[in-house]
Amino acid sequence: MAILLVFLCFALVPALFSTAEPLRADLPGRLLRPGTTSAGVTHWLGTDQLGRDVWSRIVYGSRASLTIAFAAVFCAGIIGSTLGVAAGTLRGWVGAVIMRIADMVLSVPFFLLAILTVVVLGPSLVNVVLCLALVRWPRYTRVAYGQTLEAQGREFVRSAVAVGSPPLWVIRKHIIPEVIPAIIVVATLELGLMVLYEASLSFIGLGVQPPAPSWGSMLSDGQQYIGTAWWLATFPGLALFLLVLSVNMLGDFVRDQLDPSERALRS
Incomplete structure (x- = not known):
């Protein structure tokens, strides 16, 4: 958490x-040593080249990485959770169609789908967020779908339906509170992936465009000088490593606190 807070401070008040x-x-x-x-x-x-x-x-550069990561996680979480709850509630052919589309998106390699999306939309910060959200929403959908089905089988939900409670009220009061903890766990674990994916797209020139600073583009520039100016790739890579490590450790902690199966194992 301390490492993540440092990077958040970098992004919020870099000056x-x-x-x-x-x-x-x-x-x-140019190319002055540390x-x-x-x-x-x-x-x-x-200094760089x-x-x-x-x-x-x-x-x-931390501002671009964290902004894109948080925005992509938020958008993918909203889209995926909504579709997952809808599929679990409506079931039938509607639920089947939603889940098959999610399976189709998951079956396509990430980089192929991401590259196609960015090439069609054009490289920019907003389009990178849309790209990452469009390729990662199925994970939230599958989790929300499973949690919705599990919640519908619980006694308090069946009792609410039996007494004639409106479907939207049941979803808002009973289903969504059961889905949110699992979605938070997924979102926390996905945050580190979004940072890596943004850096990967910037590395191949499809993310944040120069001259705006981005860790991925800095790594791309540094690879050309790895033998003469080792610091160009080393320090951005170290920053990326520390940020992803801290986010993943935070995700493990959140999962231990919110995942019912983890709580059951500890008890």
Whole structure:
């Protein structure tokens, strides 16, 4: 949580952690080693091939990674949960169609579907969010579908239906509260994947577009200088590693707290 909070602070108020301009190029100061001082500015993590401060670009790049990750998780969670609850409630051919579409989306390799989506929509921050949401919603759908079916078999839900409670009231008061904990667990675990997927798309040029700082594009640029300027790829990769690790550990903790099966095992 502490590591994740640090990156959240980077994304929310990057100017507090870096005084250098992430887009400012300085060709005479290109590829400076970490700790080098140039023009009165100490570049703690060195500079890139255009003389831009690596530390500043990592700090400002966290905003793109976290913004896209949180937005994609939110959109995919809303779409997938809604469709999952609808499929579990309506059942019949409607539920079958929704679940078969979800299976079809899951069967297509992520990168193939993501690349096709971004190529059609065009590379931009908003389109990356839409792309990630469109390819990840089936996981929420399957979880919400299973939780809805399980909740409908419980006595208090069957009693509410038996006394004539409106279907929407039953969904709002009984089904959704049973689905939300499982969806939160999935969303927390998906957050780390979204960070990696955003970096992967930026790495191949389909994510955040230059010159905006992004960890994926920094890794892509750094691979060309891995033998002469190791810091260009090392530090963005380390930031990506720490963020995904912290999110995954947080996801495990949330799962242990909210997953009924995990609580049963502990008890």
